[in-house]
Amino acid sequence: MKKGMIKVSDGFERIVHWSMAISCLILMITGLGMMFHSFNFLAIPFGGLKNLKLIHNFSGLVFIPSLLAAILVWWKEAGILDLPDDFEWIKCAGGYLWHVENPPETGKYNVGQKAFFLAIAGFGIIMIITGLVMWFPLGLPVELVRWMYPLHALGFFVIFPFFFIHLYLGTVGVPGSVSAVLTGWVTRSWAKKQCPKWLREMEESGKLEVSK
Amino acid sequence: MSEKIKLCDLSKCTGCRGCQLACKQWNQLPAKQTFNTGTYQNPPDLQPNTWNIIRFQETFNNGGVDWLFRHDACMHCTDAACVKVCPSGALSHTKYGTVALDNSKCIGCKECVFACPFEVPRYDPETDKILKCDMCYSRVDNAMEPACVKACPTGALQFGDKDEMLEIAYKRVKELGGDASVYGDKFVGGTHMVYVLPEKASVYDKLPEKPRVPLSVIAWKDWLKPLSLLAAGGVIAGSFLHYITHGPKDTSGDGDHASKEGGE
Numbered sequence: 070m071k072k073g074m075i076k077v078s079d080g081f082e083r084i085v086h087w088s089m090a091i092s093c094l095i096l097m098i099t100g101l102g103m104m105f106h107s108f109n110f111l112a113i114p115f116g117g118l119k120n121l122k123l124i125h126n127f128s129g130l131v132f133i134p135s136l137l138a139a140i141l142v143w144w145k146e147a148g149i150l151d152l153p154d155d156f157e158w159i160k161c162a163g164g165y166l167w168h169v170e171n172p173p174e175t176g177k178y179n180v181g182q183k184a185f186f187l188a189i190a191g192f193g194i195i196m197i198i199t200g201l202v203m204w205f206p207l208g209l210p211v212e213l214v215r216w217m218y219p220l221h222a223l224g225f226f227v228i229f230p231f232f233f234i235h236l237y238l239g240t241v242g243v244p245g246s247v248s249a250v251l252t253g254w255v256t257r258s259w260a261k262k263q264c265p266k267w268l269r270e271m272e273e274s275g276k277l278e279v280s281k
Numbered sequence: 282m283s284e285k286i287k288l289c290d291l292s293k294c295t296g297c298r299g300c301q302l303a304c305k306q307w308n309q310l311p312a313k314q315t316f317n318t319g320t321y322q323n324p325p326d327l328q329p330n331t332w333n334i335i336r337f338q339e340t341f342n343n344g345g346v347d348w349l350f351r352h353d354a355c356m357h358c359t360d361a362a363c364v365k366v367c368p369s370g371a372l373s374h375t376k377y378g379t380v381a382l383d384n385s386k387c388i389g390c391k392e393c394v395f396a397c398p399f400e401v402p403r404y405d406p407e408t409d410k411i412l413k414c415d416m417c418y419s420r421v422d423n424a425m426e427p428a429c430v431k432a433c434p435t436g437a438l439q440f441g442d443k444d445e446m447l448e449i450a451y452k453r454v455k456e457l458g459g460d461a462s463v464y465g466d467k468f469v470g471g472t473h474m475v476y477v478l479p480e481k482a483s484v485y486d487k488l489p490e491k492p493r494v495p496l497s498v499i500a501w502k503d504w505l506k507p508l509s510l511l512a513a514g515g516v517i518a519g520s521f522l523h524y525i526t527h528g529p530k531d532t533s534g535d536g537d538h539a540s541k542e543g544g545e
Contacts, residue, residue, distance in 0.1 A: 103368040103369075103388075103390070104368065104506065105506070105510075106368075106370060109368075109369070109370070117388075118368065118369045118386075118388045119388040119389070119409075121388075122388050122389075122390060165527075165530075166523075166527065167527075203390075203391075203392075206391055206394070206395060207391070207394075207404065211395055211400070214395045215395050215396070215495050215497040215498070216497045218366070218392065218395075218497060218498075218501045219497050219500040219501035219504075219505055222501050222505040222506065222509060223505055225509050226505055226508055226509040226512055229509065229512065229513050229516070230512050230513065230515070230516040233513070233516045233517060233520065234516055234520065237520040237523075237524075241524065241529060242520070242523070242524065242529055242530065243529065243530045243532060244529055244530070244532055244533075245532045245533075246532075256532075256534070257534070258532060258533055258534025259532040259534075261534065262530070262531075262532045262534070263532065
């Protein structure tokens with residue numbers, strides 16, 4: 070490894086990230102195959118819609134502990150707004166949508182990432198509850214079960230856009246980001262652009278891990 | 282092909298259960314262990330292996346007792362909530378307007394069980410599929426009437442073209458007078474089982490007065506489905522536009538040594 074790289078994630082974080090990402094991706098593809106008749110063909114490689122349903126349900130069982138772990142791991146860093154700095158970030162959209170000379174400095178995660186975390190945490194829990202009811206609906210009140218389906222669809226409506234923007238900004242949109250969840254090491258210039266406040270705090274407290 | 286209707290004139294029903302048995306016979310649905318609920322109604326409700334039943338109901342009327350019979354089965358809605366929610370296309374409309382079930386396509390998701398305003402589809406845990414009356418599609422498509430209609434000895438059940446059946450229904454309601462009404466042609470786009478009810482609809486057990494496709498199904502299938510496609514397409518297109526106009530963020534810096542000098 071090159072010298073001077075910065076450690077931004079530990080092994081557990083990366084495992085949580087990928088178990089969420091993979092289960093979420095499978096859930097969205099299999100869910101799409103069941104939600105739209107025009108996407109029924111997605112079931113062909115799995116041998117039919119019934120198998121698609123099974124894969125969907127059991128991927129959900131992987132998603133549940135992943136989401137709970139994700140909330141535990143990231144709620145402190147990504148779940149709480151850092152005012153008033155974060156408000157300044159919102160006002161200029163962090164410089165992501167139009168040119169901003171000096172975007173406000175952010176900690177480990179910016180407001181966009183915090184919004185992503187909160188959306189996934191909140192709607193993820195909704196997906197889990199509604200999904201479990203949809204899996205085992207018999208004997209429950211009819212009117213309750215009926216509303217689980219549109220809520221589950223609402224979850225997709227919210228989660229997919231966040232998921233895709235995350236995918237875009239985590240890869241080609243912000244070059245140098247992928248390694249944060251692959252090896253955990255990023256360049257110093259990346260860290261200085263993406264999480265300057267965090268970088269400073271870590272350096273001041275002497276906790277920053279730098280490759281030698 | 283014209284729409285077909287099964288007309289069920291409850292004023293002529295004697296509760297003989299010939300329809301219930303004929304259905305079992307034609308569709309090869311042997312009975313299972315049942316239990317006594319204190320009425321002649323048996324089994325107690327529609328089941329995966331019982332696609333139509335006679336509901337027996339006692340109502341008090343001026344010191345006397347009225348015994349009401351109702352042939353209960355799939356209503357075959359034009360605006361069918363079950364067809365709307367079915368993810369696999371197992372439930373579909375036939376050329377006769379009735380709702381057919383291709384059991385081999387059913388994935389046992391139970392969505393129709395909760396969508397149906399009449400609570401008709403029943404889940405069979407043994408096969409992990411749902412089952413319901415398909416208006417004897419195999420017979421109707423071969424110019425025969427459904428098995429239940431064939432068996433009915435009193436003429437309470439009739440089967441034929443929509444216009445003809447509705448004409449008979451309205452004529453019969455006029456004859457009966459009082460609280461009699463035609464039930465089925467005015468909601469969910471018109472059902473393909475239509476009742477002549479001698480009493481008010483509210484008198485009958487488990488017969489919704491104003492059945493409709495549940496709002497949750499409309500919110501889900503008519504609003505959120507197109508909205509989610511729009512949102513998904515929007516962010517994919519938006520991200521692409523962002524990349525080609527705004528461009529990726531510059532995270533390179535002037536090499537890792539320069540950052541110590543403080544300049545961006």
